[in-house]
Amino acid sequence: MRKLLFELGGTGAVAEMHDDIVPKTCDAVWNVLPVEGMAIHANWSGREIMLHLHGEKILRLPPEGPGRRGTTAPGDIVYFWRSPQMSRGKQLAYSSQFQRELSELAIFYGDPAGGGLAADDPARSGRDSNLQVSTLFATLIDIPKEFAQKCEEVCHNGLQRLVVRRLERSA
Amino acid sequence: MGQTRPMTRVQITLGSAEAVAELDEKDAPKTTKWLKEMLPIERQAMHSMESGREVYVVLDTSHGIEEENQTIYQTVGDLIVYYKPAIFVKPKWPRHIRDFLVIGFIYERDSAIRGMSGPLATNLVGKITEGIDALAREAPRMRREGFGKMRISLA
Numbered sequence: 651m652r653k654l655l656f657e658l659g660g661t662g663a664v665a666e667m668h669d670d671i672v673p674k675t676c677d678a679v680w681n682v683l684p685v686e687g688m689a690i691h692a693n694w695s696g697r698e699i700m701l702h703l704h705g706e707k708i709l710r711l712p713p714e715g716p717g718r719r720g721t722t723a724p725g726d727i728v729y730f731w732r733s734p735q736m737s738r739g740k741q742l743a744y745s746s747q748f749q750r751e752l753s754e755l756a757i758f759y760g761d762p763a764g765g766g767l768a769a770d771d772p773a774r775s776g777r778d779s780n781l782q783v784s785t786l787f788a789t790l791i792d793i794p795k796e797f798a799q800k801c802e803e804v805c806h807n808g809l810q811r812l813v814v815r816r817l818e819r820s821a
Numbered sequence: 822m823g824q825t826r827p828m829t830r831v832q833i834t835l836g837s838a839e840a841v842a843e844l845d846e847k848d849a850p851k852t853t854k855w856l857k858e859m860l861p862i863e864r865q866a867m868h869s870m871e872s873g874r875e876v877y878v879v880l881d882t883s884h885g886i887e888e889e890n891q892t893i894y895q896t897v898g899d900l901i902v903y904y905k906p907a908i909f910v911k912p913k914w915p916r917h918i919r920d921f922l923v924i925g926f927i928y929e930r931d932s933a934i935r936g937m938s939g940p941l942a943t944n945l946v947g948k949i950t951e952g953i954d955a956l957a958r959e960a961p962r963m964r965r966e967g968f969g970k971m972r973i974s975l976a
Binding site: 742761 | 848867868870871872873875908909912935938939957958964965966968
């Protein structure tokens with residue numbers, strides 16, 4: 651099982667990819683790594699930070715795997731894509747390039763809002779399910795306290811650089 | 822004809838943004854009376870992580886706030902007082918039974934105050950009548966650059 655390393659503010663967390671469940675999504679994410687950018691904190695989904703993908707790293711992937719109508723849980727790493735017309739009003743906190751179409755990695759470092767349902771937002775999925783893609787593709791093996799603390803600080807202190815890279819097996 | 826009482830106005834300062842709200846003393850008499858006694862308030866501002874475009878401060882008080890003039894349909898410019906679940910503020914065990922008294926405002930649409938698993942009713946204590954545009958610019962800037970203090974005082 652392939653592993654990912656998330657680095658934020660001098661802390662790190664390791665996730666395992668769900669190659670057995672969503673192999674195409676895992677391949678696509680793996681192939682654009684490393685990615686880095688300024689992580690922003692969620693304001694609907696609870697304890698989640700997001701890394702917006704941009705430039706050649708942007709991913710527009712189809713849905714894959716079992717329909718995720720369940721809840722989001724601490725440790726979930728979700729690939730999320732949103733069609734421009736599904737935007738939640740003005741996203742002035744985002745860079746202008748992300749204010750409409752959005753492609754991101756969502757890292758749930760703690761309890762989600764809405765009992766875990768808020769991140770899925772079925773009411774906003776639209777009649778055409780292709781308007782929004784949300785694929786759980788990895789899970790943090792554990793959530794180090796220091797990493798969670800840094801994630802929370804993004805909510806209070808502003809954007810922070812997040813790097814996601816492959817964690818290659820040592821020889 | 823009854824005599825019209827002057828409406829209490831409060832000033833809200835967030836970073837470089839200034840706004841004015843009118844308190845709804847008619848429909849929320851207990852909460853607004855308590856709030857006026859609390860002013861001025863100056864605390865670390867925080868952005869909602871669960872309810873959308875809301876900025877709030879946690880109030881250090883043991884005073885109990887009764888439900889009054891409640892709504893689950895908050896709109897832009899609403900000034901609200903309620904108990905926010907600790908899970909969204911400070912996840913200290915037992916996180917599911919703790920909560921914090923907060924006062925906050927909604928600065929843009931697509932927001933709804935949430936409880937643990939659904940909408941949360943809040944005491945509507947006033948309405949921002951001036952400066953909502955300035956708050957709607959300052960809050961996203963602070964989301965990117967970090968939050969400072971929010972001050973609420975009599976105007």
